[in-house]
Amino acid sequence: MRAPEVTVIDYGVGNLLSVERGFEHCGAKVIVTADPEKILAGSKVVLPGVGAFSNAMDALEKLKLVSVIHEIAKRQTPLLGICLGMQLLMDESEEFGLTVGLGLIPGRVISVPDRMLSGDVQKIPNIGWNSLQHSGVSERWTGTLLQDNSSGDAAYFVHSFMAVPTDSAHIIAHCVYGGHRVPAVIGKDRITGCQFHPEKSGDVGLKMLRRFCID
Amino acid sequence: MRNIRLIARLDIKGQNLIKGIHLEGLRVIGSPNEHALRYYQQGADELIYMDCVASLYGRNHLGDIVRSAAKDIFVPMTVGGGIRSVEDATQILRSGADKVAINTAAVKRPVLISEISYRFGSQCMVLSIEAKEVGSGCWEVYTDNGRERTGIDVIEWVKRGVNLGAGEVLLTSVDREGTRKGFDISLVRAVSAEVSVPVIASGGMGKPEDIIDVVNLGGADAVAMADILHYNRSSIGEIRTVAEVAGLGVRHYESA
Numbered sequence: 001m002r003a004p005e006v007t008v009i010d011y012g013v014g015n016l017l018s019v020e021r022g023f024e025h026c027g028a029k030v031i032v033t034a035d036p037e038k039i040l041a042g043s044k045v046v047l048p049g050v051g052a053f054s055n056a057m058d059a060l061e062k063l064k065l066v067s068v069i070h071e072i073a074k075r076q077t078p079l080l081g082i083c084l085g086m087q088l089l090m091d092e093s094e095e096f097g098l099t100v101g102l103g104l105i106p107g108r109v110i111s112v113p114d115r116m117l118s119g120d121v122q123k124i125p126n127i128g129w130n131s132l133q134h135s136g137v138s139e140r141w142t143g144t145l146l147q148d149n150s151s152g153d154a155a156y157f158v159h160s161f162m163a164v165p166t167d168s169a170h171i172i173a174h175c176v177y178g179g180h181r182v183p184a185v186i187g188k189d190r191i192t193g194c195q196f197h198p199e200k201s202g203d204v205g206l207k208m209l210r211r212f213c214i215d
Numbered sequence: 216m217r218n219i220r221l222i223a224r225l226d227i228k229g230q231n232l233i234k235g236i237h238l239e240g241l242r243v244i245g246s247p248n249e250h251a252l253r254y255y256q257q258g259a260d261e262l263i264y265m266d267c268v269a270s271l272y273g274r275n276h277l278g279d280i281v282r283s284a285a286k287d288i289f290v291p292m293t294v295g296g297g298i299r300s301v302e303d304a305t306q307i308l309r310s311g312a313d314k315v316a317i318n319t320a321a322v323k324r325p326v327l328i329s330e331i332s333y334r335f336g337s338q339c340m341v342l343s344i345e346a347k348e349v350g351s352g353c354w355e356v357y358t359d360n361g362r363e364r365t366g367i368d369v370i371e372w373v374k375r376g377v378n379l380g381a382g383e384v385l386l387t388s389v390d391r392e393g394t395r396k397g398f399d400i401s402l403v404r405a406v407s408a409e410v411s412v413p414v415i416a417s418g419g420m421g422k423p424e425d426i427i428d429v430v431n432l433g434g435a436d437a438v439a440m441a442d443i444l445h446y447n448r449s450s451i452g453e454i455r456t457v458a459e460v461a462g463l464g465v466r467h468y469e470s471a
Contacts, residue, residue, distance in 0.1 A: 017311040021285045051336045114411075123436065125338045125382055127413050129218050129260055129466035154218070154466040156260075156291060158313075158338045178217075200291045200313065202255070202468075 004213040007042030008032045009069075011049075011059040019048050019082065022199030026210040036068045044212060045072050049084030053093040053109060053161070056084055057101065066102065073104050078190045080145070080212050086186065086193030087163045095161050105188045107165035117179025125160040130175035130196075132184050132204075135168070144172050145192050145211045146185060153204040155184065155196035163193060218464045219430050220437035221451055223254035223444055224263040224417060227277060227296075233267065234445055236393035238345070238361035241267070244445045248284050254444060257451035258468040261291045263316065263385065263415075263439055265343075267360045269297025278310040285311030295343050295385070296360075301330050308335065316385050318343040319358040322365055322372075325379055332380025337412075342381035344369060346402055347389045354402055361389040369402070370409055377410045384414045385439065391419030393442055398425060403433030415439050423449050423457035430463050 006028045008019055020030045023046075031038060039045060047069065049056055060066050072079055081089045090101045093109035101109070116122045131152050134141070141147050157175065162182050165171055172192075173185040186193045192212070198205030225232050225247050232247040244250070251262055262284070266277050277294050284292065294307045295316030304315045321328050321342060332340040345361050346354040346369045354369035373384055386406055388399035398419045407414040416429045417439035429435045443449050458465045 015308050015311060015313050017282070017285050017309060018289070018313070021311070022289060025287070025289070050339065051334075121411060123217070123411060123413055125412070127338060127383060128220050128436070131467055152467055154468065158291070160338070197291075197313075199289060202258075202289050206289060 003027055003029045004044065005029045005031065005042065006044050006046060006213060007039055008046045008048060009039055009065065010034045011056065011063055011065060015050065016048060018199045019046065022206060022209050023213065025206060026213050028213045034063050034065070036064055039065070039068050040071060042077065044078045045080070047079065047081040047085035047088060049082065049088060051084060053084065053087060053095040053101070054099040056088055057099055060088070069102055070104075073189070073191055076190045078212065078215060079192070081191070081193040082199070083159060083195060083197055086195055087161060089191060089193045090163050090165070093161065104191055105165055105170055105186060105193065106167060107163060107170070109161050109163050112160055112162050112177065112182065113180050115178070122178040125158060126177050126182070127158045128156070129154040130157050130177060132173045132175060135171040135174045135183075141172065144185070144187060145194075145208045145215070146173055147211055148207040149204060155198070155201040155204050157196045159195060162195060217436065218466050219426070219435070219458060220260040220415075221454055221458070221465065222261045222263055222415060222437055222439045223251070223259040223451065224265065224439040224441040225251060226265045226267045226441060227280065228268050229276065230280070232445065234393060234442055237389055238267065238392050247280050250445065251284050251288055254451055255288045255290060256470070258455060258466070258470060259290060259451050260466055261293065261437070262288065263293045263295070265316070266296030278306060281307070281312050282310045293341055293385070295341070300327070301334050304331050304335065308339070314339050314341050314383070316341040316343040318345060321376065322356060322358050322367065325375065328376055328379040328381050332382065337380050337382030340381050341383045341385050342373065342376040343385040343387070344373060345387050345389050348399070348402070352401065352405065354405075357389055361392070370405055373406050374409055377412055381412065383412055384410060386414055386416055388418035392417070394419055395421030395442060397421055398429040398433060398435075398438075400428055400433045403429055403435050407434035407436070413437060423454040426454060426458055427461045427463065
């Protein structure tokens with residue numbers, strides 16, 4: 001069998017090497033590129049991201065990648081947004097004023113609440129491992145990238161903002177931080193977004209990357 | 216309840232994993248990545264690599280070590296030692312690190328904290344502080360791996376650092392480092408009471424039970440461990456169990 005191919009969009013900052021190594025570990029051939037042609041030719045595309053929302057949107061605009069990502073979504077090519085890459089999938093973000101996003105999953109990016117449900121001060125950014133919980137009515141993740149995972153699996157989060165889909169049916173998994181529900185994996189059609197870093201979440205994350213490769 | 220992170224700290228000199236006492240008298244332990252892989256397989260939540268002679272020579276040599284670790288280690292890695300500019304940080308992050316830890320260069324030029332935080336996000340900018348007690352309830356910032364005093368008060372500095380954009384604090388007690396006497400709880404408590412960002416307590420973990428007080432009384436969000444792991448006095452798995460039994464939240468971990 002030919003190795004699955006994964007195309008990682010390189011639009012500037014962040015640690016892309018770990019994303020690349022994570023997919024390689026899962027047996028994929030990885031192409032890291034900012035070239036619109038190569039991205040459009042990709043059979044599975046990853047939108048990574050670390051840093052500020054508006055900087056990332058600017059970078060995507062400058063590289064003429066916004067329309068490319070829209071085209072990918074239209075063609076139903078599997079697309080995985082990781083961390084900031086997940087937030088970029090939304091309509092808009094409140095980070096440093098309102099910024100328009102890619103608009104692929106309806107909803108908004110808002111700050112992680114700085115108070116716990118109990119009223120105590122919450123540490124921001126949320127840095128650390130947190131357990132994934134089922135969000136839908138189903139107790140299974142069949143047909144999603146979490147298919148091989150179990151409820152309670154812990155993943156590594158690092159973020160100050162969170163993506164909240166308008167339609168709760170788009171939330172596949174969430175974690176609880178300071179009593180608040182934080183969307184952890186969201187999805188619509190062939191688009192998946194995950195707030196945590198699967199490439200930094202040990203075996204739990206690698207299972208998800210492997211599923212993305214074979215799906 | 217927040218999950219306390221169990222972090223393996225690897226101090227590196229040249230190509231070797233080393234360990235000292237009070238950050239001095241460095242002894243060679245072995246290959247950094249053999250140890251790193253072992254700690255990853257034991258379920259370490261993160262790794263910290265510190266080039267402990269880098270600030271002396273103004274260069275960080277960890278790029279190759281981290282790049283090779285990134286092949287089979289899939290937890291966050293923080294790299295520190297001799298990082299002086301946004302360019303240095305860029306290089307280290309491209310090698311597979313997720314965060315940079317900065318001490319000496321930040322003390323010399325505090326705005327570096329803002330530059331890195333603006334460029335890569337505050338979650339990427341770990342303020343590393345080497346603290347030495349200079350009176351009751353008073354600690355001084357040291358630089359160059361515990362060699363140089365600065366006259367700066369730790370509490371004042373940590374507040375300033377967080378205001379400048381540090382997203383996390385790696386707090387090393389030079390007094391306790393390598394002594395196995397337990398953490399400097401008052402230091403950790405004094406710092407975590409002042410800042411809203413996570414604090415990693417480092418220096419002095421002698422036995423697994425030491426984690427309990429530094430979290431419950433000190434308010435630490437994470438603990439960095441070296442000696443206790445390097446000399447096989449305990450394992451991440453054992454420490455996780457001790458933490459669970461004591462009622463501390465830790466990552467749910469099943470070894471593969």
